[in-house]
Amino acid sequence: MEFIVHDTVSVMAETLRQPRERRADTLREMLSPIREAIPMPGDIVDIHHEGGGFRVDADDPRYLAALDRLAEADVLGQVERELRRASAALGHLKQAETLQVMFVLGNPDDTHLMGTAGGYYGMGGAPGWLYLLAWPGDEIIGRIAHCAVHEFHHNVRYTNVEWNPQTVTVGEHVISEGLAEAFVRELSGPEAMGPWSSMVTGADFDHAYERIMADFGLQGMWNTPAYVLGDSATRRFGQEPKGIPNMAGYAVGLRLVDRALAETGKTVAELSGLPVAEIVPGGQPGETKPDS
Secondary structure, X not given: OEEEEOOHHHHHHHHHOOOHHHHHHHHHHHHHHHHHHOOOOOOHHHHHHHOOEXXXXXXXXXXXXXXXXXXXXXXXXXXXXXXXXXXXXXXXXXXXXXXXXXXXXXXXXXXXXXXXXXXXXXXXXXXXXXXXXXXXXXXXXXXXXXHHHHHHHHHHHHHHOOOOOOOOEHHHHHHHHHHHHHHHHHHHOHXXXXXXXXXXXXXXXXXXXXXXXXXXXXXXXXXXXXXHHOHHHHHHOOOOOOOOOOOHHXXXXXXXXXXXXXXXXXXXXXXXXOOHHHHOOOXXXXXXXXXX
């Protein structure tokens, strides 16, 4: 597999050194290769801002300092090296011939990014593309490459397991997040994992588990994010909340994957190409109860 990690750190630094009125066009040009892979209507710069990306309409000295830090740490190089390790670990599965990676600096004042999402996130469902966005704080800069691995796992899984927007289920989406985080753990240890699967515990977890399992077989890509990302993100997207704590789908997905690992004796890599019915047998509405 060929990895093309775009040198966006240099381009963003050049963008921020331009007069403010020229920055939107430069950012638009940088993001243009990935535009078709982002299934949202509107101007890509507006989508960037709404998604927690750095502002091109403001002067903020933190931005260039953050880009310098990313360059000094060779984060883009880290991303490519970790992706190569991940590709080898999943070498038994079909993979795209080429994968392009687009990293974008986040906005440290975006409350959803820094709070609900834990400071970074990615998208890996589009064939041939990974999109990563982060604010490189002390707890985050070393995990950006592991986030790339999480998203790469999605990319590989959906090269082998069908993701049909009309028929994909809540269960598949939840399991995909659990598998991706478990794969990061298997490849690089628990310290490499994102914060998402540990954000919901106790009674909140039990409530989320019951709600997710009750609708495990609910179909439609327009339905599934509410159960994975939780109520804050659902409201942000203009949809109706389902009473799910923020990011609870990650914790539930990891619990289900860990159960499958214990019961089957397989590795995460071995589970990664299996349909959800083989990972959570009988995981239909109401049939699976949370652990005591």
